[in-house]
Amino acid sequence: MNESTAARPRALDAVAAASSESRRRAARRAESLFGAVVRTAAFAAILVIVLIFVFVGREALPLLWQDATPGHESETVTWSSLAGPTTYPDRPPRHVWQPVSTVPKYNLAPLVVGTLKTTLVAILFAGPLAVLAAILTSEFAPRWVSQVVKPTIELLAGIPSVVLGFFALMVLATWLQQILGVRYRLNALTAGIGLGIAVIPIIYTVAEDALAAVPRSYREASYALGASRWETAVRIVVPAALPGIFAGLALGFGRAVGETMIVLMASGNAALTTWPLTDSVRTLSATIAAELGEVVFGGPHYRVLFLLGVLLFLFTFAVNLAGELTVRRLRERLGGRA
Protein backbone atom coordinates (compact mmCIF):
# COMPACT_ATOMS: atom_id res chain seq x y z
CA MET A 1 0.00 0.00 0.00
CA ASN A 2 1.47 3.33 -0.98
CA GLU A 3 1.02 6.65 0.74
CA SER A 4 -1.75 8.06 -1.38
CA THR A 5 -4.02 5.12 -0.66
CA ALA A 6 -3.33 5.40 3.01
CA ALA A 7 -4.22 9.09 3.00
CA ARG A 8 -7.57 8.43 1.33
CA PRO A 9 -10.66 9.34 3.34
CA ARG A 10 -12.12 6.36 5.11
CA ALA A 11 -15.44 6.66 3.26
CA LEU A 12 -13.70 5.79 0.01
CA ASP A 13 -12.27 2.65 1.60
CA ALA A 14 -15.84 1.68 2.35
CA VAL A 15 -16.67 2.00 -1.35
CA ALA A 16 -13.72 -0.17 -2.26
CA ALA A 17 -14.67 -2.77 0.32
CA ALA A 18 -18.28 -2.81 -0.77
CA SER A 19 -17.37 -3.34 -4.38
CA SER A 20 -16.10 -6.81 -3.63
CA GLU A 21 -15.84 -9.49 -6.27
CA SER A 22 -19.09 -11.22 -5.28
CA ARG A 23 -21.07 -8.02 -5.30
CA ARG A 24 -19.80 -7.08 -8.68
CA ARG A 25 -20.70 -10.50 -9.99
CA ALA A 26 -24.24 -10.09 -8.61
CA ALA A 27 -24.51 -6.70 -10.23
CA ARG A 28 -23.41 -8.16 -13.55
CA ARG A 29 -26.01 -10.91 -13.26
CA ALA A 30 -28.75 -8.39 -12.53
CA GLU A 31 -27.55 -6.38 -15.51
CA SER A 32 -27.74 -9.28 -17.92
CA LEU A 33 -31.10 -10.41 -16.49
CA PHE A 34 -32.48 -6.93 -17.04
CA GLY A 35 -31.14 -6.92 -20.58
CA ALA A 36 -32.80 -10.26 -21.28
CA VAL A 37 -36.16 -9.02 -19.96
CA VAL A 38 -36.03 -5.90 -22.13
CA ARG A 39 -35.01 -7.90 -25.18
CA THR A 40 -37.80 -10.40 -24.64
CA ALA A 41 -40.39 -7.67 -24.28
CA ALA A 42 -39.21 -5.95 -27.44
CA PHE A 43 -39.21 -9.15 -29.46
CA ALA A 44 -42.61 -10.14 -28.08
CA ALA A 45 -44.05 -6.87 -29.38
CA ILE A 46 -42.59 -7.48 -32.82
CA LEU A 47 -43.70 -11.11 -32.74
CA VAL A 48 -47.30 -10.12 -31.99
CA ILE A 49 -47.38 -7.84 -35.02
CA VAL A 50 -45.85 -10.47 -37.27
CA LEU A 51 -48.30 -13.09 -36.00
CA ILE A 52 -51.29 -10.85 -36.62
CA PHE A 53 -50.10 -10.35 -40.14
CA VAL A 54 -49.48 -14.08 -40.61
CA PHE A 55 -52.92 -15.10 -39.34
CA VAL A 56 -54.78 -12.47 -41.31
CA GLY A 57 -52.75 -13.41 -44.39
CA ARG A 58 -53.39 -17.12 -43.84
CA GLU A 59 -57.12 -16.60 -44.04
CA ALA A 60 -56.79 -14.56 -47.23
CA LEU A 61 -54.15 -16.53 -49.09
CA PRO A 62 -56.21 -19.58 -50.14
CA LEU A 63 -57.89 -17.19 -52.59
CA LEU A 64 -54.79 -17.57 -54.69
CA TRP A 65 -54.83 -21.32 -55.26
CA GLN A 66 -58.39 -22.34 -54.76
CA ASP A 67 -59.95 -24.11 -57.73
CA ALA A 68 -63.30 -23.22 -59.05
CA THR A 69 -65.93 -25.48 -57.56
CA PRO A 70 -67.70 -27.10 -60.49
CA GLY A 71 -70.99 -25.30 -61.04
CA HIS A 72 -69.89 -22.29 -59.01
CA GLU A 73 -67.29 -20.82 -61.37
CA SER A 74 -68.89 -17.40 -61.17
CA GLU A 75 -68.28 -17.28 -57.43
CA THR A 76 -64.58 -17.82 -57.82
CA VAL A 77 -62.47 -14.83 -56.97
CA THR A 78 -59.69 -14.03 -59.42
CA TRP A 79 -57.16 -11.21 -59.43
CA SER A 80 -58.88 -9.66 -62.40
CA SER A 81 -62.24 -9.72 -60.65
CA LEU A 82 -60.66 -8.02 -57.63
CA ALA A 83 -59.03 -5.29 -59.63
CA GLY A 84 -60.88 -4.99 -62.93
CA PRO A 85 -64.36 -3.65 -63.61
CA THR A 86 -67.38 -5.85 -63.94
CA THR A 87 -68.68 -6.00 -67.49
CA TYR A 88 -72.33 -5.98 -68.42
CA PRO A 89 -74.03 -6.79 -71.69
CA ASP A 90 -76.29 -3.74 -71.57
CA ARG A 91 -74.32 -1.18 -69.51
CA PRO A 92 -70.79 0.22 -69.49
CA PRO A 93 -68.38 -1.71 -67.25
CA ARG A 94 -68.24 -0.59 -63.63
CA HIS A 95 -66.22 -1.29 -60.50
CA VAL A 96 -68.63 -3.03 -58.21
CA TRP A 97 -68.52 -4.37 -54.67
CA GLN A 98 -71.60 -6.55 -54.28
CA PRO A 99 -70.54 -9.52 -52.16
CA VAL A 100 -74.05 -10.83 -51.49
CA SER A 101 -75.71 -10.74 -54.87
CA THR A 102 -76.49 -13.90 -56.86
CA VAL A 103 -73.30 -13.26 -58.71
CA PRO A 104 -71.03 -11.84 -56.01
CA LYS A 105 -68.76 -9.06 -57.20
CA TYR A 106 -65.63 -8.43 -55.18
CA ASN A 107 -64.08 -5.45 -56.85
CA LEU A 108 -61.77 -3.63 -54.44
CA ALA A 109 -61.61 -0.30 -56.26
CA PRO A 110 -64.66 1.29 -54.58
CA LEU A 111 -63.33 0.42 -51.14
CA VAL A 112 -59.82 1.68 -51.84
CA VAL A 113 -61.19 4.87 -53.36
CA GLY A 114 -63.55 5.29 -50.42
CA THR A 115 -60.73 4.85 -47.92
CA LEU A 116 -58.47 7.30 -49.74
CA LYS A 117 -61.21 9.89 -50.00
CA THR A 118 -62.13 9.89 -46.32
CA THR A 119 -58.50 9.75 -45.25
CA LEU A 120 -57.56 12.62 -47.53
CA VAL A 121 -60.39 14.77 -46.19
CA ALA A 122 -59.39 13.88 -42.63
CA ILE A 123 -55.75 14.85 -43.15
CA LEU A 124 -56.58 18.01 -45.09
CA PHE A 125 -58.94 19.00 -42.31
CA ALA A 126 -56.95 17.92 -39.27
CA GLY A 127 -53.39 18.54 -40.49
CA PRO A 128 -53.47 22.34 -40.85
CA LEU A 129 -55.68 22.78 -37.78
CA ALA A 130 -53.50 20.61 -35.56
CA VAL A 131 -50.18 21.99 -36.80
CA LEU A 132 -51.35 25.61 -36.54
CA ALA A 133 -52.72 24.95 -33.05
CA ALA A 134 -49.36 23.45 -32.08
CA ILE A 135 -47.50 26.48 -33.45
CA LEU A 136 -49.90 28.78 -31.65
CA THR A 137 -49.56 27.13 -28.25
CA SER A 138 -45.81 26.67 -28.44
CA GLU A 139 -44.83 30.00 -30.01
CA PHE A 140 -47.44 32.69 -29.63
CA ALA A 141 -50.13 32.11 -27.05
CA PRO A 142 -49.64 33.43 -23.53
CA ARG A 143 -48.83 30.75 -21.02
CA TRP A 144 -52.31 30.42 -19.57
CA VAL A 145 -53.88 29.94 -23.02
CA SER A 146 -51.47 27.11 -23.79
CA GLN A 147 -52.20 25.58 -20.44
CA VAL A 148 -55.89 25.45 -21.32
CA VAL A 149 -55.67 24.57 -25.01
CA LYS A 150 -53.08 21.81 -24.74
CA PRO A 151 -54.84 19.51 -22.27
CA THR A 152 -58.18 20.18 -23.97
CA ILE A 153 -56.93 18.97 -27.33
CA GLU A 154 -55.22 16.04 -25.70
CA LEU A 155 -58.51 15.21 -23.99
CA LEU A 156 -60.05 14.91 -27.45
CA ALA A 157 -57.94 11.78 -27.90
CA GLY A 158 -59.85 10.17 -25.05
CA ILE A 159 -63.29 10.49 -26.66
CA PRO A 160 -64.45 7.05 -27.85
CA SER A 161 -64.68 6.95 -31.62
CA VAL A 162 -68.26 5.76 -31.44
CA VAL A 163 -69.13 9.06 -29.77
CA LEU A 164 -67.34 10.99 -32.50
CA GLY A 165 -69.17 8.86 -35.05
CA PHE A 166 -72.46 9.68 -33.43
CA PHE A 167 -71.58 13.37 -33.47
CA ALA A 168 -70.65 13.18 -37.16
CA LEU A 169 -73.80 11.23 -37.97
CA MET A 170 -76.26 13.44 -36.11
CA VAL A 171 -74.79 16.93 -35.93
CA LEU A 172 -72.01 17.33 -38.45
CA ALA A 173 -73.95 15.71 -41.28
CA THR A 174 -76.86 18.09 -40.74
CA TRP A 175 -74.63 21.15 -40.63
CA LEU A 176 -72.79 20.15 -43.77
CA GLN A 177 -76.02 19.44 -45.57
CA GLN A 178 -77.39 22.85 -44.61
CA ILE A 179 -74.21 24.68 -45.56
CA LEU A 180 -73.36 22.86 -48.77
CA GLY A 181 -76.83 21.78 -49.78
CA VAL A 182 -75.68 18.27 -50.65
CA ARG A 183 -78.11 15.48 -51.47
CA TYR A 184 -76.77 12.79 -49.17
CA ARG A 185 -76.05 13.67 -45.56
CA LEU A 186 -73.62 10.81 -45.10
CA ASN A 187 -70.71 11.11 -47.45
CA ALA A 188 -66.92 11.18 -47.68
CA LEU A 189 -66.80 14.77 -46.44
CA THR A 190 -68.86 14.10 -43.32
CA ALA A 191 -66.95 10.97 -42.47
CA GLY A 192 -63.61 12.63 -43.28
CA ILE A 193 -64.23 15.58 -40.98
CA GLY A 194 -65.42 13.22 -38.26
CA LEU A 195 -62.22 11.25 -38.76
CA GLY A 196 -60.26 14.48 -38.71
CA ILE A 197 -61.57 15.29 -35.24
CA ALA A 198 -60.24 11.93 -34.08
CA VAL A 199 -56.87 12.58 -35.72
CA ILE A 200 -56.30 16.17 -34.52
CA PRO A 201 -55.00 15.24 -31.06
CA ILE A 202 -52.50 12.77 -32.53
CA ILE A 203 -50.98 15.26 -34.94
CA TYR A 204 -51.18 18.08 -32.41
CA THR A 205 -49.43 16.21 -29.63
CA VAL A 206 -46.54 15.04 -31.78
CA ALA A 207 -46.14 18.41 -33.51
CA GLU A 208 -46.28 20.28 -30.21
CA ASP A 209 -43.56 18.10 -28.73
CA ALA A 210 -41.42 18.66 -31.81
CA LEU A 211 -41.81 22.45 -31.59
CA ALA A 212 -41.14 22.49 -27.87
CA ALA A 213 -37.97 20.48 -28.46
CA VAL A 214 -36.46 23.16 -30.71
CA PRO A 215 -33.59 24.58 -28.66
CA ARG A 216 -34.15 27.98 -27.07
CA SER A 217 -30.80 29.03 -28.46
CA TYR A 218 -32.19 29.04 -32.01
CA ARG A 219 -34.95 31.40 -30.97
CA GLU A 220 -32.53 33.64 -29.10
CA ALA A 221 -30.16 33.81 -32.05
CA SER A 222 -33.03 34.80 -34.30
CA TYR A 223 -34.38 37.46 -31.92
CA ALA A 224 -30.87 38.82 -31.46
CA LEU A 225 -30.67 39.43 -35.20
CA GLY A 226 -33.80 41.54 -34.98
CA ALA A 227 -36.31 38.95 -36.13
CA SER A 228 -39.89 39.20 -34.94
CA ARG A 229 -41.81 36.38 -33.30
CA TRP A 230 -43.46 35.51 -36.59
CA GLU A 231 -40.24 35.46 -38.55
CA THR A 232 -38.61 33.35 -35.89
CA ALA A 233 -41.50 30.89 -35.78
CA VAL A 234 -41.91 30.57 -39.53
CA ARG A 235 -38.29 30.62 -40.63
CA ILE A 236 -36.45 28.99 -37.75
CA VAL A 237 -38.64 27.07 -35.32
CA VAL A 238 -41.03 25.37 -37.72
CA PRO A 239 -38.31 24.24 -40.18
CA ALA A 240 -36.28 22.88 -37.28
CA ALA A 241 -39.32 20.97 -36.02
CA LEU A 242 -40.31 19.73 -39.46
CA PRO A 243 -39.26 16.10 -38.97
CA GLY A 244 -41.46 15.86 -35.88
CA ILE A 245 -44.38 17.64 -37.52
CA PHE A 246 -44.11 15.26 -40.44
CA ALA A 247 -44.01 12.26 -38.13
CA GLY A 248 -47.23 13.52 -36.55
CA LEU A 249 -48.91 13.78 -39.94
CA ALA A 250 -47.83 10.24 -40.88
CA LEU A 251 -49.12 8.91 -37.57
CA GLY A 252 -52.42 10.72 -38.09
CA PHE A 253 -52.68 9.33 -41.60
CA GLY A 254 -52.18 5.80 -40.31
CA ARG A 255 -54.88 6.27 -37.70
CA ALA A 256 -57.28 7.75 -40.26
CA VAL A 257 -56.80 4.82 -42.64
CA GLY A 258 -57.53 2.24 -39.97
CA GLU A 259 -60.22 4.04 -37.98
CA THR A 260 -63.47 2.13 -38.34
CA MET A 261 -66.36 3.25 -36.19
CA ILE A 262 -66.58 6.85 -37.37
CA VAL A 263 -66.58 5.95 -41.06
CA LEU A 264 -68.94 3.06 -40.49
CA MET A 265 -71.44 5.45 -38.96
CA ALA A 266 -70.98 8.56 -41.06
CA SER A 267 -69.81 7.60 -44.53
CA GLY A 268 -73.09 6.23 -45.92
CA ASN A 269 -71.38 2.91 -46.73
CA ALA A 270 -72.29 2.94 -50.42
CA ALA A 271 -69.45 1.40 -52.40
CA LEU A 272 -69.21 4.03 -55.11
CA THR A 273 -66.16 4.69 -57.25
CA THR A 274 -66.66 8.38 -57.92
CA TRP A 275 -64.66 11.56 -57.51
CA PRO A 276 -67.01 13.95 -55.69
CA LEU A 277 -66.39 14.13 -51.95
CA THR A 278 -70.08 14.61 -51.37
CA ASP A 279 -70.90 11.09 -52.57
CA SER A 280 -71.31 8.32 -50.07
CA VAL A 281 -68.36 5.97 -49.71
CA ARG A 282 -67.50 2.65 -48.16
CA THR A 283 -64.05 2.16 -46.66
CA LEU A 284 -61.93 -0.97 -46.24
CA SER A 285 -62.21 -0.89 -42.47
CA ALA A 286 -65.97 -0.27 -42.37
CA THR A 287 -66.52 -3.10 -44.87
CA ILE A 288 -64.72 -5.57 -42.66
CA ALA A 289 -66.62 -4.43 -39.59
CA ALA A 290 -69.99 -4.52 -41.30
CA GLU A 291 -69.67 -7.80 -43.18
CA LEU A 292 -67.38 -10.14 -41.31
CA GLY A 293 -70.12 -11.16 -38.87
CA GLU A 294 -72.33 -12.51 -41.63
CA VAL A 295 -70.10 -14.41 -43.99
CA VAL A 296 -69.77 -18.12 -44.60
CA PHE A 297 -66.73 -19.28 -42.71
CA GLY A 298 -63.96 -20.10 -45.18
CA GLY A 299 -65.98 -18.94 -48.17
CA PRO A 300 -64.73 -16.54 -50.85
CA HIS A 301 -66.40 -13.54 -49.21
CA TYR A 302 -64.74 -14.44 -45.93
CA ARG A 303 -61.37 -14.71 -47.64
CA VAL A 304 -61.79 -11.42 -49.48
CA LEU A 305 -62.57 -9.65 -46.22
CA PHE A 306 -59.31 -10.94 -44.81
CA LEU A 307 -57.62 -9.76 -47.95
CA LEU A 308 -58.99 -6.30 -47.13
CA GLY A 309 -57.35 -6.69 -43.74
CA VAL A 310 -54.03 -7.51 -45.38
CA LEU A 311 -54.45 -4.51 -47.65
CA LEU A 312 -55.19 -2.24 -44.71
CA PHE A 313 -52.17 -3.60 -42.92
CA LEU A 314 -49.88 -3.04 -45.89
CA PHE A 315 -51.36 0.42 -46.40
CA THR A 316 -50.62 1.63 -42.90
CA PHE A 317 -47.26 -0.07 -43.00
CA ALA A 318 -46.35 1.70 -46.24
CA VAL A 319 -47.50 5.07 -44.91
CA ASN A 320 -45.54 4.68 -41.71
CA LEU A 321 -42.47 3.50 -43.57
CA ALA A 322 -42.65 6.41 -46.00
CA GLY A 323 -43.15 8.77 -43.08
CA GLU A 324 -40.21 7.30 -41.20
CA LEU A 325 -37.92 7.55 -44.22
CA THR A 326 -38.95 11.14 -44.89
CA VAL A 327 -38.39 12.08 -41.28
CA ARG A 328 -34.96 10.49 -41.36
CA ARG A 329 -34.01 12.32 -44.53
CA LEU A 330 -35.21 15.65 -43.17
CA ARG A 331 -33.31 15.05 -39.96
CA GLU A 332 -30.14 14.26 -41.84
CA ARG A 333 -30.48 17.37 -43.93
CA LEU A 334 -30.89 19.50 -40.81
CA GLY A 335 -28.43 17.59 -38.72
CA GLY A 336 -25.17 18.22 -40.50
CA ARG A 337 -24.57 15.01 -42.40
CA ALA A 338 -25.50 16.82 -45.59
Place this chain on the structure above:
Amino acid sequence: MDAGAEATPVKVSARDLDVFYGATQALHGITLDARANRVTALIGPSGCGKSTFLRSINRMNDLIAGMRRQGTILLDGRDIHDPDVDVVDLRRRVGMVFQRSNPFPKSIYENVAYGPRIHGVSDRTTLDEIVRTTLEQAALWDEVKDRLGASALSLSGGQQQRLCIARALAVEPEVLLMDEPASALDPLATARIEELIHELKERYTILIVTHNMQQAARVSDTTAYFYMGRLVEMGPTAQIFTNPSKQETEDYITGRFG
Protein backbone atom coordinates in the same frame (compact mmCIF):
# COMPACT_ATOMS: atom_id res chain seq x y z
CA MET B 1 -2.62 47.56 -26.09
CA ASP B 2 -2.79 51.09 -24.74
CA ALA B 3 -5.15 52.12 -27.47
CA GLY B 4 -7.67 52.37 -24.66
CA ALA B 5 -5.89 55.39 -23.33
CA GLU B 6 -6.86 57.71 -26.15
CA ALA B 7 -10.52 58.60 -25.97
CA THR B 8 -12.95 57.67 -28.67
CA PRO B 9 -16.62 58.71 -28.51
CA VAL B 10 -18.83 56.90 -26.01
CA LYS B 11 -21.00 54.42 -27.89
CA VAL B 12 -22.92 52.57 -25.20
CA SER B 13 -23.63 54.16 -21.91
CA ALA B 14 -25.56 52.76 -18.95
CA ARG B 15 -27.02 55.13 -16.40
CA ASP B 16 -28.05 53.84 -12.95
CA LEU B 17 -29.33 50.62 -14.44
CA ASP B 18 -31.26 48.34 -12.09
CA VAL B 19 -32.60 45.02 -13.34
CA PHE B 20 -34.91 42.75 -11.39
CA TYR B 21 -35.98 39.20 -12.12
CA GLY B 22 -39.16 38.92 -10.11
CA ALA B 23 -38.17 39.77 -6.55
CA THR B 24 -34.42 39.37 -6.98
CA GLN B 25 -32.37 42.32 -8.06
CA ALA B 26 -29.75 41.26 -10.59
CA LEU B 27 -28.17 44.64 -11.27
CA HIS B 28 -27.69 47.52 -8.86
CA GLY B 29 -27.26 50.98 -10.35
CA ILE B 30 -24.79 50.17 -13.10
CA THR B 31 -23.23 53.23 -14.67
CA LEU B 32 -20.74 52.39 -17.35
CA ASP B 33 -19.46 53.79 -20.64
CA ALA B 34 -18.21 51.69 -23.53
CA ARG B 35 -16.23 53.57 -26.14
CA ALA B 36 -16.44 53.14 -29.88
CA ASN B 37 -13.86 50.87 -31.52
CA ARG B 38 -12.73 49.58 -28.17
CA VAL B 39 -13.13 46.24 -26.52
CA THR B 40 -14.71 46.42 -23.10
CA ALA B 41 -14.38 43.26 -21.04
CA LEU B 42 -16.89 42.44 -18.31
CA ILE B 43 -15.42 40.13 -15.70
CA GLY B 44 -16.58 38.75 -12.40
CA PRO B 45 -17.66 35.53 -10.73
CA SER B 46 -20.67 33.56 -11.95
CA GLY B 47 -23.99 35.18 -11.20
CA CYS B 48 -22.47 38.65 -10.78
CA GLY B 49 -24.77 40.18 -13.38
CA LYS B 50 -22.34 40.68 -16.26
CA SER B 51 -24.41 38.60 -18.68
CA THR B 52 -27.59 40.31 -17.53
CA PHE B 53 -25.94 43.63 -18.25
CA LEU B 54 -24.85 42.47 -21.69
CA ARG B 55 -28.33 41.24 -22.52
CA SER B 56 -29.82 44.54 -21.41
CA ILE B 57 -27.96 46.38 -24.16
CA ASN B 58 -29.91 44.69 -26.98
CA ARG B 59 -32.99 44.26 -24.79
CA MET B 60 -32.85 40.47 -24.96
CA ASN B 61 -33.94 40.54 -21.32
CA ASP B 62 -37.31 41.85 -22.48
CA LEU B 63 -38.07 38.27 -23.49
CA ILE B 64 -37.81 37.06 -19.91
CA ALA B 65 -41.11 37.05 -18.04
CA GLY B 66 -40.97 38.97 -14.78
CA MET B 67 -38.05 41.20 -15.79
CA ARG B 68 -38.23 44.75 -14.51
CA ARG B 69 -35.84 47.62 -15.13
CA GLN B 70 -35.00 51.06 -13.79
CA GLY B 71 -32.47 53.49 -15.14
CA THR B 72 -31.47 53.43 -18.73
CA ILE B 73 -28.99 52.64 -21.47
CA LEU B 74 -28.00 55.09 -24.16
CA LEU B 75 -26.80 54.10 -27.60
CA ASP B 76 -25.11 57.05 -29.32
CA GLY B 77 -26.73 59.22 -26.67
CA ARG B 78 -30.23 57.93 -27.36
CA ASP B 79 -32.30 56.04 -24.83
CA ILE B 80 -32.85 52.51 -26.14
CA HIS B 81 -36.07 52.28 -24.14
CA ASP B 82 -37.52 55.32 -25.85
CA PRO B 83 -41.03 54.45 -27.09
CA ASP B 84 -40.11 55.27 -30.67
CA VAL B 85 -37.01 53.06 -30.66
CA ASP B 86 -37.80 49.94 -32.61
CA VAL B 87 -36.46 46.80 -30.91
CA VAL B 88 -35.93 45.20 -34.30
CA ASP B 89 -33.74 48.11 -35.37
CA LEU B 90 -31.94 48.15 -32.01
CA ARG B 91 -31.07 44.48 -32.33
CA ARG B 92 -29.86 45.03 -35.85
CA ARG B 93 -27.50 47.74 -34.60
CA VAL B 94 -26.43 45.73 -31.57
CA GLY B 95 -25.40 42.23 -32.59
CA MET B 96 -24.85 39.34 -30.21
CA VAL B 97 -22.71 36.24 -30.08
CA PHE B 98 -23.70 33.62 -27.54
CA GLN B 99 -21.72 31.41 -25.22
CA ARG B 100 -22.62 28.18 -26.95
CA SER B 101 -22.39 28.47 -30.68
CA ASN B 102 -25.95 28.26 -31.95
CA PRO B 103 -26.02 28.14 -35.76
CA PHE B 104 -29.43 27.42 -37.23
CA PRO B 105 -29.93 23.94 -38.66
CA LYS B 106 -29.60 25.38 -42.14
CA SER B 107 -26.80 25.66 -44.65
CA ILE B 108 -23.77 27.83 -43.96
CA TYR B 109 -24.97 30.29 -46.57
CA GLU B 110 -28.49 30.48 -45.16
CA ASN B 111 -27.17 31.07 -41.66
CA VAL B 112 -25.37 34.22 -42.74
CA ALA B 113 -28.10 35.32 -45.14
CA TYR B 114 -30.85 34.96 -42.54
CA GLY B 115 -30.30 38.35 -40.92
CA PRO B 116 -30.14 40.36 -44.16
CA ARG B 117 -33.17 38.49 -45.45
CA ILE B 118 -35.39 39.33 -42.50
CA HIS B 119 -34.32 42.95 -42.87
CA GLY B 120 -35.52 42.94 -46.45
CA VAL B 121 -32.54 42.04 -48.63
CA SER B 122 -33.68 39.56 -51.24
CA ASP B 123 -31.39 40.28 -54.18
CA ARG B 124 -29.23 37.24 -54.73
CA THR B 125 -26.03 39.01 -55.76
CA THR B 126 -26.25 41.36 -52.78
CA LEU B 127 -26.76 38.40 -50.47
CA ASP B 128 -23.84 36.56 -52.06
CA GLU B 129 -21.70 39.63 -51.48
CA ILE B 130 -22.78 39.96 -47.83
CA VAL B 131 -22.17 36.28 -47.17
CA ARG B 132 -18.72 36.47 -48.70
CA THR B 133 -17.54 39.63 -46.96
CA THR B 134 -18.86 38.70 -43.54
CA LEU B 135 -17.41 35.21 -43.72
CA GLU B 136 -14.11 36.83 -44.68
CA GLN B 137 -14.38 39.20 -41.75
CA ALA B 138 -15.03 36.27 -39.47
CA ALA B 139 -11.95 34.51 -40.90
CA LEU B 140 -14.03 31.57 -42.05
CA TRP B 141 -14.32 32.14 -45.79
CA ASP B 142 -11.31 30.12 -46.86
CA GLU B 143 -12.46 27.12 -44.86
CA VAL B 144 -16.04 27.04 -46.13
CA LYS B 145 -16.08 28.74 -49.52
CA ASP B 146 -16.39 25.42 -51.34
CA ARG B 147 -19.25 24.11 -49.24
CA LEU B 148 -21.55 27.03 -48.50
CA GLY B 149 -24.51 24.75 -49.08
CA ALA B 150 -23.41 22.27 -46.40
CA SER B 151 -25.22 22.19 -43.08
CA ALA B 152 -23.80 24.60 -40.53
CA LEU B 153 -23.94 21.82 -37.98
CA SER B 154 -21.27 19.92 -39.91
CA LEU B 155 -18.68 22.54 -38.90
CA SER B 156 -16.37 22.15 -35.91
CA GLY B 157 -17.15 24.00 -32.69
CA GLY B 158 -14.72 26.81 -33.41
CA GLN B 159 -15.94 27.18 -36.97
CA GLN B 160 -19.53 27.25 -35.76
CA GLN B 161 -18.72 30.09 -33.39
CA ARG B 162 -17.02 32.07 -36.17
CA LEU B 163 -20.08 31.40 -38.32
CA CYS B 164 -22.22 32.87 -35.54
CA ILE B 165 -19.98 35.92 -35.54
CA ALA B 166 -20.34 36.21 -39.32
CA ARG B 167 -24.10 35.86 -38.92
CA ALA B 168 -24.13 38.69 -36.39
CA LEU B 169 -21.97 40.87 -38.65
CA ALA B 170 -24.19 40.30 -41.67
CA VAL B 171 -26.78 42.82 -40.49
CA GLU B 172 -24.07 45.51 -40.20
CA PRO B 173 -24.26 46.10 -36.48
CA GLU B 174 -22.39 48.91 -34.76
CA VAL B 175 -21.98 47.17 -31.44
CA LEU B 176 -21.09 43.53 -30.91
CA LEU B 177 -22.00 41.82 -27.65
CA MET B 178 -20.10 38.62 -26.93
CA ASP B 179 -21.21 36.40 -24.07
CA GLU B 180 -18.24 34.16 -23.27
CA PRO B 181 -17.76 33.46 -26.96
CA ALA B 182 -14.81 31.12 -26.47
CA SER B 183 -15.70 29.30 -23.27
CA ALA B 184 -16.75 26.11 -25.07
CA LEU B 185 -13.78 26.06 -27.43
CA ASP B 186 -10.33 24.50 -27.36
CA PRO B 187 -7.25 26.75 -26.98
CA LEU B 188 -6.53 26.93 -30.72
CA ALA B 189 -10.07 27.91 -31.63
CA THR B 190 -10.03 30.38 -28.74
CA ALA B 191 -6.89 31.98 -30.12
CA ARG B 192 -8.56 32.44 -33.48
CA ILE B 193 -11.59 34.08 -31.91
CA GLU B 194 -9.38 36.43 -29.90
CA GLU B 195 -7.42 37.34 -33.01
CA LEU B 196 -10.71 38.01 -34.69
CA ILE B 197 -11.87 40.29 -31.88
CA HIS B 198 -8.71 42.30 -32.38
CA GLU B 199 -9.49 42.79 -36.05
CA LEU B 200 -13.17 43.48 -35.50
CA LYS B 201 -12.65 46.36 -33.13
CA GLU B 202 -11.44 48.47 -36.04
CA ARG B 203 -15.05 48.60 -37.12
CA TYR B 204 -17.19 47.73 -34.14
CA THR B 205 -17.69 48.55 -30.52
CA ILE B 206 -17.25 45.30 -28.64
CA LEU B 207 -18.41 44.28 -25.19
CA ILE B 208 -17.28 40.86 -24.10
CA VAL B 209 -18.17 38.82 -21.05
CA THR B 210 -15.46 36.38 -20.08
CA HIS B 211 -14.49 34.10 -17.22
CA ASN B 212 -10.98 33.84 -18.50
CA MET B 213 -8.74 36.48 -16.93
CA GLN B 214 -5.98 36.02 -19.48
CA GLN B 215 -8.49 36.44 -22.24
CA ALA B 216 -9.77 39.69 -20.78
CA ALA B 217 -6.19 40.90 -20.42
CA ARG B 218 -5.33 39.92 -23.99
CA VAL B 219 -8.30 41.25 -25.92
CA SER B 220 -9.73 44.20 -24.05
CA ASP B 221 -8.86 47.87 -23.75
CA THR B 222 -11.11 48.52 -20.80
CA THR B 223 -12.12 46.10 -18.09
CA ALA B 224 -15.13 46.28 -15.80
CA TYR B 225 -15.27 44.10 -12.71
CA PHE B 226 -18.75 43.08 -11.57
CA TYR B 227 -19.58 41.54 -8.23
CA MET B 228 -23.01 40.69 -6.82
CA GLY B 229 -24.81 42.82 -9.39
CA ARG B 230 -22.67 45.91 -8.80
CA LEU B 231 -19.94 47.45 -10.88
CA VAL B 232 -17.00 47.36 -8.50
CA GLU B 233 -14.32 48.92 -10.63
CA MET B 234 -13.72 49.91 -14.21
CA GLY B 235 -10.63 51.20 -15.94
CA PRO B 236 -8.00 50.61 -18.61
CA THR B 237 -7.28 46.90 -18.76
CA ALA B 238 -3.56 47.31 -18.08
CA GLN B 239 -4.30 49.23 -14.92
CA ILE B 240 -7.02 46.85 -13.67
CA PHE B 241 -4.74 43.88 -14.08
CA THR B 242 -1.56 45.40 -12.70
CA ASN B 243 -2.73 47.94 -10.22
CA PRO B 244 -6.42 47.72 -9.34
CA SER B 245 -7.63 50.35 -6.95
CA LYS B 246 -9.98 48.05 -5.04
CA GLN B 247 -8.89 45.12 -2.94
CA GLU B 248 -11.87 43.01 -4.12
CA THR B 249 -10.81 43.39 -7.72
CA GLU B 250 -7.27 42.35 -6.92
CA ASP B 251 -8.51 39.31 -4.98
CA TYR B 252 -10.60 38.17 -7.91
CA ILE B 253 -7.96 38.77 -10.56
CA THR B 254 -5.22 37.06 -8.64
CA GLY B 255 -7.53 34.09 -8.18
CA ARG B 256 -7.97 34.34 -4.45
CA PHE B 257 -11.68 33.75 -4.96
CA GLY B 258 -14.18 33.32 -7.77
